[in-house]
Amino acid sequence: MVSIDGKEHSDSLIRVRNLNKVYRRGGETINVLQGLNLDVEKGEFVAFMGPSGSGKTTLLNLLGGLDTPTSGTVTVDGDEITNMSGRNLASWRARHVGFIFQMYNLIPVLTAFQNVELPLLLTKLSKAQRRQHVETALSLVGLPDRMKHYPRQLSGGQEQRVAIARAIVTDPTFLLCDEPTGDLDRKAAEEILDLLTELESNHGKTILMVTHDPLAAERADMTLHLDKGALVEAAS
C-alpha cells in the first residue's frame, strides 16, 4: 500500500522520510521538496503528477540516487542511499534501479542489442550470459527482431521499448520512469503503458512514474500529486 503519512510501515520497499531539497539560484532559495514522506511496497505502480517545476523529476532523481537531498532520508530495501558515497551509489543504481527517460536516451552508435547490454557490462556475467539476458529482455518488450538495429532505424515507440529492455535487463528492484510517453503518439504511448502494466502485473515490478498525462496516470495503482513540495494523494 502506498503511503505518504510518514508512519512506519514494516513492508515498505521504498521509504522516504522528511525529504527536503533546496536549490539556490543567485540570492534566491527555492524549496522544491519540503518534508516529503513516502512509502511504497514491492510490486506497486505509482504515478506522480504535478505542474512543471513542482519537483517531480527532482523527487525521481532523489529516489534513483542521481542527486542528493538537502536533508531527509531515502531507504530502499533496507539500504539508506542518502548516506552512500558516489562510488557505492553508482554500484547501487546498477543493481537496483531501472531508468526510463522521456527522450529514451539510447546511445546512438550502439545497436539495440548493445544498448540493452550496457548495464550488464557492469556485472560479472559472461558474454554468453549477457547475450541470453539481452535476448530475453528484448523479447519481453516485443523487439526480438530489432537487435541489430540502431536507434535511428527505430520508431519512437520502438526506441522506448529498447530503453525499457535496458531498464529491466538487470532485473532491478524498481523502475523509475520520467515521462515515458511524453514524446510518443497516443498509439505508441498506449503500447508503452501496456508494457509497463504488464511488467507490474506479470513480473511484479515496482514502478514509479512521473507523468503529465492523466491517461498514463490511470494505469498506476495510485497517483500522487506534488503540490508545494509535498505529496498529496489524488486517486487510487
Place this chain on the structure above:
Amino acid sequence: MKYLPFIFRNLFRKKTRTILTIGSIAVALFLFGLLVTIETALNAGVDVAGVDRLIVRNKISLIMPLPVSYQERLRQIDHVSEATFASWFGGTYQEPKNFFAQFAIDTETYRTVFPEYQIPDDQWQAFLADREGAVVGRETADRFEWEIGDRIPLQAPIWGGTWEFNIRAIYEGTQAGHDESLFFFQGKYLEERRPWGKGMVGWYTVKVNDPDHSVAVSKTIDERFANSSYETSTETEKAFAAGFAKQIGNIRMLILSIGAVVLFTLLLVTGNTMAMAVRERVPELGVLKTLGFGDRTVLSLVLAESLIIATVGGALGVGLAKLFTLVGNPTGGILPVFYLSTGEMLLGLGIAIFVGLAAGSIPALTAMNLRIVDALRRV
C-alpha cells in the same frame, strides 16, 4: 576488454575527425622517427666508437699526413697492443653524388684493430692476394649492385687518373649502427701508384690493452712526437667521432627543439579532439552514470579513446618511418648509418602514449566529474 566494442564505436562516431587526428599523430611521429634517424646517423661514429682505440692525427689538421715510420714507434709505447693506419682516397664512382668513403689501409693490422667488420676468411685471403683488391661494405655493395669479382673504376681527384679495383670481399657490421658503407683497399697499392706523398699515411688508429690507460697513452704519444716535423694530436676514437659530429652543429638540441614543438602541437590536436568528443557526449555520459557506470569507469573510457587514437597514430607514424629507413638511404651515403632502432621506435610509441594520456586527461576528468542531473538536463 568487454568495453572495447563500446570504445571503438565511440571512436568512429566521427570517422573523419578520428582519422584526421590519427593522421596528425602519425605524421608527427613519422617526423620524429626521421629526426631521430638523422640524429643517430650523425652520432653513429660516437655510439659505436671503441673507448680502447685512439686516433692519432697530425696536430695541424686531419688532412695533413703522418710518416709511416710512426707505426713502429707507436707500437713500442706501453699499453699499446696494435697500431694501424689508413689514408683518405677521396675517389668518385661515376659521378659525385655516388659518395662513399674509401680508405687505403694497412692490411696486416687493420682487422686486428677493427674486429667489428666481419669478413669471411676466404674473401680476406683473396683480398690480400690481389694488390688491386678491395673490401666493400654490404650497404655500398647493395647500393651499386656490386658483387665479388666486379671491377670498379674510381676517379681520383687527389691522386689523379682512374684507379681500378677488384671487389674481393664484402664486410658486414656485427651490430646495428656499424658503418657498412666503407670501401677499403691495400695501402701498398696507394703507395705504389700515387705520384706524391709516398711514405706518409693519413692517420693512425692505436689499440690500447686497457681503456683505463687511454688518457695516459694519448699523452705519451703526443709527447713522443712533440717538437718533431709531424707533431701529433691524439684522442679516443669516441672523442674524435664526437668532434666530427659537433662540426655540423648542435643537432641534438635542434632535434629536441623540433621534437618539443611537435609534441606540444600533438597535445593540442589530440586534446582538442577529445574535448570535442566529450562535449558532444555529455548527455550520454550522464546516461552511463545513471546506469551505474562509476566515475572512474567513465574516466577510463574517455582516456582509453584518447590512448587508442594516440597509440594507433604513433604506431603508424613510427612504422612508416621505419619503412622509410628500410627502403633505402635517401642521403646518398652522406649519412652512412641510416636506421631507426627498436629502442627509438619504442621511445616514439612511448611519446605517443604520453600524448594520449596527457591530452585525454582533462576531458576525461571533466567526464568523470560530470553531475548526472546536469548532464541529463542537456538532452
